[in-house]
Amino acid sequence: MMPRSLHFLRVGLSGLLAAALLATQACSTAGLPPLASLADLNGQAPGHRDLDIQAWHTAEGARVLFVEARQLPMFDLRLTFAAGSSQDGALPGLAMLTNAMLNEGVPGKDVTAIAEGFESLGAQFGNGSYRDMAVLSLRSLSEPAQREPALKLFGEVIGQPTFPADALARIKNQMLAGFEFQKKNPGKLGSQELFSRLYGTHPYAHPSEGTAQSIPTLTAAQLRAFHARAYAAGNAVIALVGDLSRSEAETIAAQVSQALPAGPALAKTPAPEKPAPGASHIEFSSNQTHLFLAQLGIERRHPDYAALYLGNQVLGGGGFGSRLMEEVREKRGLTYGIYSGFSPMQARGPFMINLQTRADYSEGALQLVQEMVGRFLAEGPTQKELEDAQRELAGSFPLSTASNADIVGQLGAMGFYDLPLDYLEVFLEQVQALTVEDVRTAMAKHLAVEDFVIVSVGPTVDQQPLPPPTDQPQSPPSGVPEH
Incomplete structure (x- = not known):
């Protein structure tokens, strides 16, 4: 089954550290003692984590939002672009395929070298593409010895993808296999028909992953052009949270922004017309x-x-x-x-x-x-x-x-x-x-x-009257849900 987005997610030291400390992080960050049991809440809602959100723009036009959080020696970086399938135009699947290909190759490194590079630094890379947006993320230890090479590799992935031919063919084949599976999935068939009827000719109408007809026609040149346009610094939001000072966050944001292609924000998605019910x-x-x-x-x-x-x-x-x-x-x-x-x-x-x-x-x-x-x-x-x-x-x-x-x-x-x-x-x-x-x-x-x-x-079958409601809980239908 084809996943919602194609991506590599390498779990390193930072992921293990976060999992071990997550239970105490929420309370300690808010200045609260860790809970020994839910009874300690005494009927009150759990303490809310107050956030001091700082915001600015980079010289290249990217918007930055930053929260300093010193409890763990790590940071999370998330880039959000208006680069989802609503920007596909006449090429359904262009946005998702571009996003999936970003970590498949950069100058001097193939997909394996990129994955091993992040893993050796205890860093995690993630990516995904949806209707509105495309996302790229990095989690790294905050010590400069790990942070700086992780950010350097991340900058190469987001700014210098090579879209190698062998990787493009492999991912296309994976997507085409996914389309074959979808033919046997009634939920997917229904969802696709629903969006098509709901949105008509609007950019939200077609599946984010494209179609069996559109994916084979997409070329590396088209992916490069989409990357240059949609992954531009002016089209990006940079979110940063973690063990960083404001000056360190500014340096990171500037470094990331400079690694991206230069260009403005893309036009907002237009309003859809009301569909026929x-x-x-x-x-x-x-x-x-x-x-x-x-x-x-x-x-x-x-x-x-x-x-x-x-x-x-x-x-x-x-x-x-x-x-x-x-x-x-x-x-x-x-x-x-x-x-x-x-x-x-x-x-x-x-x-x-x-x-x-x-x-x-x-x-x-x-x-x-x-x-x-x-x-x-x-x-x-x-x-x-x-x-x-x-x-x-x-x-x-x-x-x-x-x-x-x-x-x-x-x-x-x-x-x-x-x-x-x-x-x-x-x-x-x-x-x-x-x-x-x-x-x-x-x-x-x-x-x-x-x-x-x-x-x-x-199936088209003869219909039966519904059973009457009862105050006694009913058993769900026999069998398992079909997907």
Whole structure:
């Protein structure tokens, strides 16, 4: 199966050190004693890690966000570029293939030498490409003896990829094998059809990994041109967290920025057109049917984000205890799991609900889900549901900054989506201040039952009436989920 992104991740000494100390890091960083047990919380939410986020721009135009964290002798560096598949243009898969090829060769080093170089320094390199963004990361010990050669090698990978022909052919073959596997994966088939219908001709419509038709046609020259344009310093956000002073962080950011091609930020992804709602079906021989419901949601900077996030936690994003899971799985035993969620991006990302159920219950399950969404949009959450969701978020929120890796990911997203530096604190305050009416109004403003694009993947069979709900927990459907 082809992974979501093709990458090498070499685990060295720093990874082992971080794993050993992670349990105490969150408390010590916040100036709190380590917890001996959860009882020490005495009903209170875990301490929140206060972040002193410093920001500036390099001379080449890269935006930098930095948090000094001295607890571990290491640092995390994350580069985020507007270089995802939304920038593919007429060449689907160009962004992902370019990203996957960056560590396959630099002048004087092949992929093995690059991997061994990072490993010998106790450093980790990572990369990935998605719809909005492409990411490159480095974790290294902060001592200059390890830090400087790790940064030098990292600079070569991000700025001087050679795109060797043998590696390009190998990765293309891996991707083509993945496309063959996808033909047997009803979930993947349904997801691709859903995005195609939801976004039409918009850049979000095609799969990030490209297609079996587009990948063989891509050339090393096209990858080089995309790298020069999309991996330019002016198109980059540099996030740094760790055992560094401000002056050291400035030096690193300047070094990384100078290693990248020169150039400006790329244009933002345009707004999508509202799609035509309705259902479509993909015939697939199986015992179960995959159901996908989606409509356009919001962009990441939308002021209603907090209200929609909390509303979705109650509806179907909070796992067990959410309305959809309680009714569809617990009371009726129709599915192993049902989930809903907003995926805000640079442009309006999707709001999606997905589940798989017995093929002869698929029409009834779909109708049930639509009725539940309609009722939620009309009434909103109960006061108890709201308070439970607020309390759960307050309790889990410290995990978002529990480690340096968590923080560098948050900084990368904040920089990429141009969120304010106090975003994390403001978001939690916004969530805790929401009322039932706030959530109901926001959900009803952005969603409508009649706007769903619906895709089903499974066999055409005679339908059965749904079993009635019961207060006794139901066993999930027999067999295992199909993927």
